[in-house]
Amino acid sequence: MNLALLLLSSNTLVHLSAVDLAIIVFYFALVLGIGLYLKGQANTGEDFFMAGREMTAWVAGLAFLSANLGSLELMGWAGNSYKYGILAAHWYWIGAIPSMLFLALVMMPFYYVCKTHSVPGYLKLRFGKGAQAISSISFAFMTVLMSGINMYAMAVVMRVVLGWDLNFSILVSSLTVAAYVALGGLRSAIFNEVLQFFLIWAGALLIPILGLIEAGGWTGLQAKILQNLTEQHVANPGSYTHLWSTLGSFGSNPMGINWAGIVFGLGAVIAMGYWTTDFLVVQRVLAAKDLRSAELAPIIGAAFKMCVPFIVILPGLLGLALLRDPSGHLLRLVPADQAWSAAGQAQGLHGYDEVLPLMLARYCGPGLLGLGITALIAGFMSGMAGNVSAFTTVWTYDIYATLINPNVSDETKVKMGRWVTVIGVIISIGTAYLVMQAQSIMDYVQALFSFFIAPLFGTVILGMLWKRASPAGGWTGLLAGTLSSVGMYTWVKIDPNAVRYVALSMDAQDQAQNMFRALWSCLICIIVTVVVSYMTKPKPDSELKDVVYGLTPIPKTERVSWYQSPIFWAVVVAAIFVILQIIFW
Amino acid sequence: MKSGSHLSIWFFTGICLGVNGLLIFITGIYEIANPPANKVALYDLHANVWWGGILLVLGLIYALRFSPAQERKRMSKNS
Numbered sequence: 001m002n003l004a005l006l007l008l009s010s011n012t013l014v015h016l017s018a019v020d021l022a023i024i025v026f027y028f029a030l031v032l033g034i035g036l037y038l039k040g041q042a043n044t045g046e047d048f049f050m051a052g053r054e055m056t057a058w059v060a061g062l063a064f065l066s067a068n069l070g071s072l073e074l075m076g077w078a079g080n081s082y083k084y085g086i087l088a089a090h091w092y093w094i095g096a097i098p099s100m101l102f103l104a105l106v107m108m109p110f111y112y113v114c115k116t117h118s119v120p121g122y123l124k125l126r127f128g129k130g131a132q133a134i135s136s137i138s139f140a141f142m143t144v145l146m147s148g149i150n151m152y153a154m155a156v157v158m159r160v161v162l163g164w165d166l167n168f169s170i171l172v173s174s175l176t177v178a179a180y181v182a183l184g185g186l187r188s189a190i191f192n193e194v195l196q197f198f199l200i201w202a203g204a205l206l207i208p209i210l211g212l213i214e215a216g217g218w219t220g221l222q223a224k225i226l227q228n229l230t231e232q233h234v235a236n237p238g239s240y241t242h243l244w245s246t247l248g249s250f251g252s253n254p255m256g257i258n259w260a261g262i263v264f265g266l267g268a269v270i271a272m273g274y275w276t277t278d279f280l281v282v283q284r285v286l287a288a289k290d291l292r293s294a295e296l297a298p299i300i301g302a303a304f305k306m307c308v309p310f311i312v313i314l315p316g317l318l319g320l321a322l323l324r325d326p327s328g329h330l331l332r333l334v335p336a337d338q339a340w341s342a343a344g345q346a347q348g349l350h351g352y353d354e355v356l357p358l359m360l361a362r363y364c365g366p367g368l369l370g371l372g373i374t375a376l377i378a379g380f381m382s383g384m385a386g387n388v389s390a391f392t393t394v395w396t397y398d399i400y401a402t403l404i405n406p407n408v409s410d411e412t413k414v415k416m417g418r419w420v421t422v423i424g425v426i427i428s429i430g431t432a433y434l435v436m437q438a439q440s441i442m443d444y445v446q447a448l449f450s451f452f453i454a455p456l457f458g459t460v461i462l463g464m465l466w467k468r469a470s471p472a473g474g475w476t477g478l479l480a481g482t483l484s485s486v487g488m489y490t491w492v493k494i495d496p497n498a499v500r501y502v503a504l505s506m507d508a509q510d511q512a513q514n515m516f517r518a519l520w521s522c523l524i525c526i527i528v529t530v531v532v533s534y535m536t537k538p539k540p541d542s543e544l545k546d547v548v549y550g551l552t553p554i555p556k557t558e559r560v561s562w563y564q565s566p567i568f569w570a571v572v573v574a575a576i577f578v579i580l581q582i583i584f585w
Numbered sequence: 586m587k588s589g590s591h592l593s594i595w596f597f598t599g600i601c602l603g604v605n606g607l608l609i610f611i612t613g614i615y616e617i618a619n620p621p622a623n624k625v626a627l628y629d630l631h632a633n634v635w636w637g638g639i640l641l642v643l644g645l646i647y648a649l650r651f652s653p654a655q656e657r658k659r660m661s662k663n664s
Contacts (some may be wrong), residue, residue, distance in 0.1 A: 374605075
């Protein structure tokens with residue numbers, strides 16, 4: 001099909017002008033140019049998979065955050081804030097900041113000192129090949145699945161927002177990612193993630209600024225949301241702008257969750273699991289040039305993560321307050337399946353996830369619109385590249401070089417890395433088309449992801465802090481945690497009344513169920529690991545050097561002034577985090 | 586990120602912000618001279634002019650500060 005015809009459509013949310021298209025084309029040209037420029041700097045395994053371990057704290061920190069600002073993140077959480085109100089900000093604050101600081105100050109020294117290439121690689125050093133195999137295979141499976149789903153989600157957004165053909169969006173974005181990651185490896189992915197970080201902020205920051213001006217500041221926004229929701233007879237309208245005060249019981253907030261689910265399920269398990277053991281994000285920090293940079297990188301990431309609700313959560317809240325249809329009536333967004341049904345399309349309904357593009361179309365004229373759309377594309381591509389580069393490393397080091405051909409040379413690893421990048425993207429494209437045929441897969445993905453992440457945190461943290469944990473304890477605990485999570489999920493699917501046991505309340509919505517399932521599966525993993533470890537033989541201390549607390553001499557970092565030390569900035573970030581909780585209580 | 590013979594990531598960032606800022610700024614000026622028929626909300630604030638201007642200035646600062654010439658200078662000073 002002709003390119004111009006693909007890009008032009010009358011039935012779309014926004015219409016791009018020539019300058020908007022120029023901005024988008026320039027972005028694609030720049031990321032490909034960076035990949036070509038960096039091709040000559042990825043000749044060894046250390047270069048290709050770990051970016052030469054020479055990233056500064058700022059570059060590693062921004063890439064660490066950017067890899068997480070992926071496809072479903074920007075659109076999905078803006079939609080969630082429209083649906084659940086400011087409670088969605090918990091995923092950015094308590095669901096990120098404490099765990100990022102914990103990674104920086106407690107876990108990073110172990111990852112860094114043992115010089116592992118990946119999180120499954122750490123498990124091999126600590127527990128042996130059993131735990132590594134479970135972790136690496138599940139991680140590789142999840143990354144390509146997530147990458148394909150991100151690709152599909154991006155293509156759908158581009159179709160809804162711009163009227164672009166699904167195949168066109170999938171092919172252009174995936175080929176671009178494949179090209180720049182295959183050429184320059186992790187270094188290219190990180191370079192582009194930093195660029196994407198700036199583009200995301202440049203493109204998205206204007207919406208909350210203009211939105212707050214229009215709404216009359218935060219107080220005006222609160223009043224408008226209360227008024228609109230009251231008019232629409234929505235339950236608990238006041239809870240949409242309060243972070244903690246409505247978490248006393250399950251039924252008094254739109255998410256159907258209580259404070260224990262948020263604090264223990266989200267903050268203590270899911271967030272800890274994701275930010276400290278998901279190799280997709282940890283890989284960026286492992287590329288830091290020294291230990292102090294590796295400790296500072298997650299702290300820098302945490303400082304910016306605290307600001308992300310400004311460009312993701314606030315637009316959702318502004319949508320609740322300000323969005324009107326062409327006749328001036330309040331616009332009420334609906335769940336995606338309802339919006340995309342034939343009846344929904346005929347009525348011109350919009351899904352929750354469309355709130356960000358709708359706000360973009362509201363405020364951004366030519367040029368700014370192109371930048372905003374580029375920000376969305378950049379978000380999608382950074383997430384996709386993060387998945388692909390992490391998959392490539394885990395496949396090459398933890399599956400091929402460990403389980404299939406342990407004698408592989410460094411040169412072969414690099415060659416394999418380039419090919420596996422392309423193969424990973426091809427599998428992701430296949431996954432994207434699979435999802436297109438069976439969209440219900442998307443409903444299961446977040447749950448699938450939590451099956452592996454929550455128990456993995458239990459295994460890694462016990463491995464780092466408890467030297468008695470044995471190899472058999474490690475892999476059986478991981479397996480038991482994962483299977484118990486799958487079991488609880490299946491139980492609720494077969495008997496919906498089981499929610500009262502798994503999530504402690506029949507009011508619990510999907511997100512609340514994820515929190516409690518993660519909490520139980522992590523606890524089961526820890527209990528099984530402890531019991532089996534006491535029944536089996538631990539590794540001798542000599543084999544645990546550099547991987548367990550108490551047996552690992554942490555190298556002295558260079559002497560720096562107090563304001564350059566990681567602990568100082570961690571305290572600053574923690575203090576701001578607490579202040580934000582109080583302000584939005 | 587990388588000094589010496591390699592271009593810095595901040596240089597690319599500067600180029601990216603600068604080019605986008607310039608395009609948006611020029612479009613904003615053009616819109617003031619030729620107001621569109623369908624205006625966006627808060628059109629009178631002319632966000633594309635000042636936002637484009639901010640991005641352009643930021644981009645220029647980064648691109649010049651981390652230009653290949655500056656990097657070479659910094660490298661020769663350190664060696």
